[in-house]
Amino acid sequence: MAQKDELTKIIGKKNVLDDQKTLDAYSRDESFVIPVRPSCVVKPTKNTEVQALIKWANETGTPLVPVSSGAPHYRGDTIPATGGAVVVDLSKMNKIIRVDRRNRVAMIEPGVTFGEFIAALDKEGLAAHMPLVPRSTKSVVGSYLEREPITMPRHHWDPQDPLLCMEVIFGDGHLFMTGSAAGPGTLAQQWENKRAQIRPMGPAQTDFQRVVQGSQGTMGIVTWLSVKCRVKPELKKSFLVPAKKVEDLLGLVQKMQKVLLGDDCLILNSHNLACIMAKDSSEVATLKDALPPYVLFISAEGRGVSPEDKVAYQVNDIKIAAQANGLIPLEALPCGLSADDVAAALAKPSDEPYWKNKAKGACRDIFFLTTIDRTPKFVKAMFDQAESKGFSPNDIGVYLQPTVNGTSCHVEFNLNCDSNNKAEMAKVKGLVNDSLVFANMGAFFSRPYGSWSDMVYRRDGETATFLKKVKTIFDPNKIMNPGKLCF
Amino acid sequence: MALIDWKADMVRCERCSNCKWVPWQKGPGLEFAQVCPSISKHNFHAYSGAGRYHSSLAYVTDKIGYTEGWLDIIYHCQMCGACDITCKTNRDMEPQEMLLALRAQCVEDGQLVPALMDVMEGLKAEDNMMQSKKADRGNWAKGLKVKDLTKEKGEVLYFAGCRISFDKELQKVARTAISVLKKAGVDVGIFGKEEACCGGRSYEMGYQGEIESFSENNAAMFKAAGIKKIVVSCSDCYHSFKVLYHKIGRKLDIEVLHITEYIAQLIKEGKLKFSKSVPLRVTYHDPCHLGRLGEDWIPWNGVEKKVMGQLVLHDPPKVFRRGKYGIYDAPREILRSIPGVKLTEMKRIEEYSFCCGAGGGCIDSDPDYSLWVAKERITEAKTTGAEAMVTACGWCERNFSDAVNETGDALKIYDIIELVEQAI
Amino acid sequence: MALTREAYRALEDIVGPENISEEPANMAGYAYVFMVQPYMQSPAEEYFMPAWPEAALLPGCTEEVQAIQRVCNKYGIKSHAFGTGWFPGSLAGSPNTITLDMRRMNRIVEIDEKNMIAVIEPYVAVGQLHVECIKKGLRPHVIGPGPTTSSLASHAACCGMGPSSINTSHSSRNILGVEWVLSTGELLKMGSLGQSGEWFSADGPGPSLRGIMRGYMGSFGALGTFTRIAIKLYPWPGPTKHESTGRSPCYDPIIPERMSSYICSWKSWDDMHEAQYMITEAEMTYSGDRAVAAWHGAMMTESNQEFYELWQKGILQKNAFAFGIILGGHSDGEIEYQEKCLKAILEKTGGWIDEELEKVPHAVGSNYWWHLWGGEIIKGIFRGTGSFFCAATGDDTIDNACFGSYLGDTLMKPYIDKGLFLQEVHNVWGSNLYEQATIGSHHEPLYQYDPFDLESTKAAIKLGFDSVGAAITEGVGLGFFENAGEMAHTMTSPHAHDFHKYMKKIKRVFDPNTASDPMGYCEPE
Known part of the structure; x- marks a missing residue:
């Protein structure tokens, strides 16, 4: 009770929850991470409350587990690793602080979802950089902090994108702003001086934001982000490029990245495309059968002083590049699925049910980074793995997303499953936890959730050693989400 | 000018490092991008043009004194002018002049290199840089029917120079030159054993006083013989007569031509015609003193002034020698006009050519280093696919020949006059 | 304070006698660069850095750099890596420091055309890399200081803006892989390099150590020496070779189709x-x-x-x-x-x-x-x-x-x-x-x-x-200039959330014996 009283003093009674139903809800997610019930869930509404919470946690040695997105969660990073933890649910910090059309930047709190964000940007003539059809409850800040890839590699200059600056309260309780937001001056003064918190680097000789991003809440709690946006296109031309094999599409993908052609650029297999585009589970199988095995989705957006010309030359060049690779970009597939419909689906969050759950009710993901040219061997390995473990290859979704201007590629396998089928779930668990097979082939698990954490830090002890040192700097008492990653 | 007079340049050298590289506009890639032999070999920054500015600044501001190490830095430099030209693609500065002043300062202060002292003793005693007997100087011309201009008058003097006169393997260069000139109908003569050093190499070694007497003596001999045109095969001599004599106030009232200039002229005039094919893939090495250092001396006597606040100008305006007007075209025109010769260029050519390694006294003071530089150049030459490297200076040919002999490379080394003769 | 003979011999044993020097004239070359006085706020008549290096070394490989760092830790010496030297931050600034001139590490390890990645060593100049990249239809980010400067230094350890930034960003944003000899002599291979030896991503696993390695400005060697990095390449629309006309001092480009x-x-x-x-x-x-x-x-x-x-x-x-x-x-x-x-x-x-x-x-x-x-x-x-x-x-x-x-x-x-x-x-x-x-x-x-x-x-x-x-x-x-070095930090950090305090902790944690020269970065906590 003492803990609840103290928390109540900090953020008010209505924002402190410790009923069993709530605690149960925060104790588990869709991952294979072992459930651990928190002792309390708090919902701060402003940064000073977050700072006070962290101060209290340091004084009492209480672990804090930050959460931005609404349920369901999939990665296990928001499940406490130890007992007695307090979950800091940031969903009430959901203000869109600023949208700056001129500088193509917005500032948002962690509770803002993609649906809310897109609507706010749209009013100002901007558009968001989207991960692949996020679930409706997904926090924009959460997605960007997790380094989820966006569908437009041309605009993905750095793994950090589209994250720019942030306000973070580090584990030591210090409120900090990164990049050009750091100072001098308050935010209001900076805005007065025509600054918009768009330079992510620094301040000075440290990129603090890089230490926070990808840390799964182990360094501090982010209370706002400034994020890159793109100008809403005045026109957009989209294409679907069908192929029997992944290999057939790579030449075109690499060419597009090498000469900076197009905006969207991603590969989906028929299963994933069907899941995204089908209205419901019954439509998934039908649509999937009508789709080619793999589809490259590409688009060219027109904006600026001559949008029509921008689209026109890109479309022409894309067609030439496709032809050189023996491919034909189509406005619609023979089954009737149009590229514009796919573009529309990719421009917003997922309808319900979440597309990953549409086929069988549940889904577990395996994802990592490699380079575009190496993707086929991983796709083959995934299907070989599935076969060896008796998992149906028909239930595997494939998503290949070029990242960082095409210098790397996010590879994602979505294992569709029925959570009530224990035998199937055991196979899925086996596949997820046996990801070492991919790591041994050169896959880089840059976002090591759950069991992958042990795997990657065992492979690279030096990095683990130095990350532990970093942890002592920003969270010396180890109160931020302990037990995740390598600390 | 004394070393201290170059202090402004020392301070204003920002350390851009262009003195180490081939001009970027010429697109040097990973290979053969370095232009300075000294830092290419020794690697420490002090062995570059900028580095010598900085150590000299330390010296003139009493931060350092003479040490064995600093003398090593000062004398491990071919004085090839590469840093001078590459600096001056960007700056209004005079690295070569500072380097000359630095060596002169060393000599004045008695900070000498033993090997060079031996050379200088030889020069003083025997009027040559080869530590050979003056009496043997004319041996190269034995048997040649050529006018002796110490005995009779003539308008065209062929000046063999120390290296070609005494180096038995190179004497053919002078003999061939005479033969070719005569075939072209030139009434050419020589000084034979009475020829004396031009004084240029000693000047670049820091012994700037010697050139005074040699230039005076040579000028008197030229005048006495009624010479109107001097033709040289040695690029160092060419540089001395054309540039250094002018610089020290003894501008010759005589046309100074390198053999390549004269041959190119004779070809244009139709006096030399090639009738034989010389089937050979060649590359051409620009001698430093013929190329970037070979352009006319431009006298200037004035002061620095400032305009627009701090813009550094000169009063009267100073024209910098930037290597633009060196002798680059003539040898190439000759090679292109020889039937059968296929010329392929190296990466480092013309004003950004890489030195042969023999200059600045290095061939005497550190032959190993000198040869290392030559080998670097030979490596570059071989990448062109050439069977032969052609040059136009005895010092270059000597050093390259020694390098090839040591490495066993099949690359042939020719003076350009040898190919000319084969084609006639 | 000169190096002890024992320390000198230990260093000499690593790089060989031809690759180490204590010669004062040599040291002058490592103590001079433009803008020293305003950068260091030193007297106008003082042309050189306040502290000259005790010695300069020319390491030839990563292992030698590691060994040098171990010697530095053992004998209480500081090191300062030196690329092409176009900035005061390149120079040793503290007493008892040795300069590591990286000139002998000058290889382009790889240009991966398909994935648009170059792997380079410290003494690959921007201009050289550009020329090699355009042969493959690519170009690197270039910086204002120009083609003579070290591409690695700019990306990993110094500054990073240039005329092409509109399409090639800031140096710090182009890093895909890093091999980093820490001040302690330990070797850190960041990101995918540490996991599988491949050079395509330097962020993660988990938090990105790129954030420690550098920020808007680099650490100028204060956190160790970067021996190889991978950088992102960008499209090059021109031919595979630059062509120009004219002679010194102005060469006119043949501007490509x-x-x-x-x-x-x-x-x-x-x-x-x-x-x-x-x-x-x-x-x-x-x-x-x-x-x-x-x-x-x-x-x-x-x-x-x-x-x-x-x-x-x-x-x-x-x-x-x-x-x-x-x-x-x-x-x-x-x-x-x-x-x-x-x-x-x-x-x-x-x-x-x-x-x-x-x-x-x-x-x-x-x-x-x-x-x-x-x-x-x-x-x-x-x-x-x-x-x-x-x-x-x-x-x-x-x-x-x-x-x-x-x-x-x-x-x-x-x-x-x-x-x-x-x-x-x-x-x-x-x-x-x-x-x-x-x-x-x-x-x-x-x-x-x-x-x-x-x-x-x-x-x-x-x-x-x-x-x-x-x-x-x-x-x-x-x-x-507001972002680099102890002096600037002292003025600006209080107006920018005390970033300096974290940097000092970073310096202490990553370089416990101050075996890397803190000049241009900050003193440890």
Whole structure:
């Protein structure tokens, strides 16, 4: 009770929850991470409350587990690793602080979802950089902090994108702003001086934001982000490029990245495309059968002083590049699925049910980074793995997303499953936890959730050693989400 | 000018490092991008043009004194002018002049290199840089029917120079030159054993006083013989007569031509015609003193002034020698006009050519280093696919020949006059 | 304090006697670079760094660098890595420091054409890398200091903006892999390199150690030495080889098909910045940044005298608010789009391309070289006076750069009026528009002073100091001199969430024995 009283003093009674139903809800997610019930869930509404919470946690040695997105969660990073933890649910910090059309930047709190964000940007003539059809409850800040890839590699200059600056309260309780937001001056003064918190680097000789991003809440709690946006296109031309094999599409993908052609650029297999585009589970199988095995989705957006010309030359060049690779970009597939419909689906969050759950009710993901040219061997390995473990290859979704201007590629396998089928779930668990097979082939698990954490830090002890040192700097008492990653 | 007079340049050298590289506009890639032999070999920054500015600044501001190490830095430099030209693609500065002043300062202060002292003793005693007997100087011309201009008058003097006169393997260069000139109908003569050093190499070694007497003596001999045109095969001599004599106030009232200039002229005039094919893939090495250092001396006597606040100008305006007007075209025109010769260029050519390694006294003071530089150049030459490297200076040919002999490379080394003769 | 003989022998055993030197004349070469006095706030008459290195070493491989660091830790010596030396941050700044001249580590390990990645060692110059990359239809990010500078140093350890930043970003953003010898001698291979030996991503697993390695500015060797890095490459629309005509000192490029070089002008900064918003939104240039009149004039002339004569004609002043642009298309359609956009933007913003200026010999060509790889910068920025420094730089929005430009002019004016710096129309250089300005615009109020003139140098020192204060009080933001080194941190950190305190912790944790020179970074906690 003492803990609840103290928390109540900090953020008010209505924002402190410790009923069993709530605690149960925060104790588990869709991952294979072992459930651990928190002792309390708090919902701060402003940064000073977050700072006070962290101060209290340091004084009492209480672990804090930050959460931005609404349920369901999939990665296990928001499940406490130890007992007695307090979950800091940031969903009430959901203000869109600023949208700056001129500088193509917005500032948002962690509770803002993609649906809310897109609507706010749209009013100002901007558009968001989207991960692949996020679930409706997904926090924009959460997605960007997790380094989820966006569908437009041309605009993905750095793994950090589209994250720019942030306000973070580090584990030591210090409120900090990164990049050009750091100072001098308050935010209001900076805005007065025509600054918009768009330079992510620094301040000075440290990129603090890089230490926070990808840390799964182990360094501090982010209370706002400034994020890159793109100008809403005045026109957009989209294409679907069908192929029997992944290999057939790579030449075109690499060419597009090498000469900076197009905006969207991603590969989906028929299963994933069907899941995204089908209205419901019954439509998934039908649509999937009508789709080619793999589809490259590409688009060219027109904006600026001559949008029509921008689209026109890109479309022409894309067609030439496709032809050189023996491919034909189509406005619609023979089954009737149009590229514009796919573009529309990719421009917003997922309808319900979440597309990953549409086929069988549940889904577990395996994802990592490699380079575009190496993707086929991983796709083959995934299907070989599935076969060896008796998992149906028909239930595997494939998503290949070029990242960082095409210098790397996010590879994602979505294992569709029925959570009530224990035998199937055991196979899925086996596949997820046996990801070492991919790591041994050169896959880089840059976002090591759950069991992958042990795997990657065992492979690279030096990095683990130095990350532990970093942890002592920003969270010396180890109160931020302990037990995740390598600390 | 004394070393201290170059202090402004020392301070204003920002350390851009262009003195180490081939001009970027010429697109040097990973290979053969370095232009300075000294830092290419020794690697420490002090062995570059900028580095010598900085150590000299330390010296003139009493931060350092003479040490064995600093003398090593000062004398491990071919004085090839590469840093001078590459600096001056960007700056209004005079690295070569500072380097000359630095060596002169060393000599004045008695900070000498033993090997060079031996050379200088030889020069003083025997009027040559080869530590050979003056009496043997004319041996190269034995048997040649050529006018002796110490005995009779003539308008065209062929000046063999120390290296070609005494180096038995190179004497053919002078003999061939005479033969070719005569075939072209030139009434050419020589000084034979009475020829004396031009004084240029000693000047670049820091012994700037010697050139005074040699230039005076040579000028008197030229005048006495009624010479109107001097033709040289040695690029160092060419540089001395054309540039250094002018610089020290003894501008010759005589046309100074390198053999390549004269041959190119004779070809244009139709006096030399090639009738034989010389089937050979060649590359051409620009001698430093013929190329970037070979352009006319431009006298200037004035002061620095400032305009627009701090813009550094000169009063009267100073024209910098930037290597633009060196002798680059003539040898190439000759090679292109020889039937059968296929010329392929190296990466480092013309004003950004890489030195042969023999200059600045290095061939005497550190032959190993000198040869290392030559080998670097030979490596570059071989990448062109050439069977032969052609040059136009005895010092270059000597050093390259020694390098090839040591490495066993099949690359042939020719003076350009040898190919000319084969084609006639 | 000279090295003990024991320490010297230990170092000599690692690199060999030919690759170590204590010779004072050699050390002078590692203690001098332009702008030392304003950067170090040292006396005007002191041309050298306050502390000279005790020795200079030329390591030849990563293992040697590791071994050197272990010796440093054992004998209480500091090291300072030195790339191509174009910045005071390259030089040793503390007593008892040895310089590691990385010149012998000069290999391009790999250019991965398919994945657009180059792996390089420290002494690969920007210009060299550019030439090797265009053979494969790619180009690296290039920095303002030009083609002689170390690409690795800029990316991993120093600064990082340049004329092509509009399409190639800031150095710090291009890193895909790092091999890092820490001050302790330990070897850290970041990201995918540590996991599988592949060079495609340096972030993670989990938090990114890139954030510790460097920020907006690099650590200048204070956290160890970077021995190999992988960087992102960008599209090159031109041929596989550069062609030029002419001889020293001006070489005119043969501008490739489907590329163009323009110097565009406006009547004010406001108009020019308005155009910059349009240019970046349209994504229509290969390269583009602000062209200061005197600087551009110097680049296109062969000597100061020629520049002065050009200046007297008034052509440059007429184009004082200029922005150099290179267009480059991979197809006829792309270049046509770019040309059309440029024309439209000039019309909408009242801009022009001055025919008289374009007719000046080398004008178009020097603009091309500059944008290609920072070429001609030495003519532009050093030939006039010998050195420069900056007043209140900053990086945020284009509008902020405009604000900062006016501030810079105000700060510099009293000195320029007194004739202490080169008298320009407006000296504010930059507008490096990172990533189509989506992560900011860099501006540098740049003043050219004569380091041989004590009064000019004293003015440079004073304005350098005052500018840090002005950046704070006027709120223009923190640019590069405000962001680097203990002295600047002491002034700026209290106005920027005390970032300095974390940096000091980083220094302590990553370099427990201070075996890397803290100059240019910070002392440990």
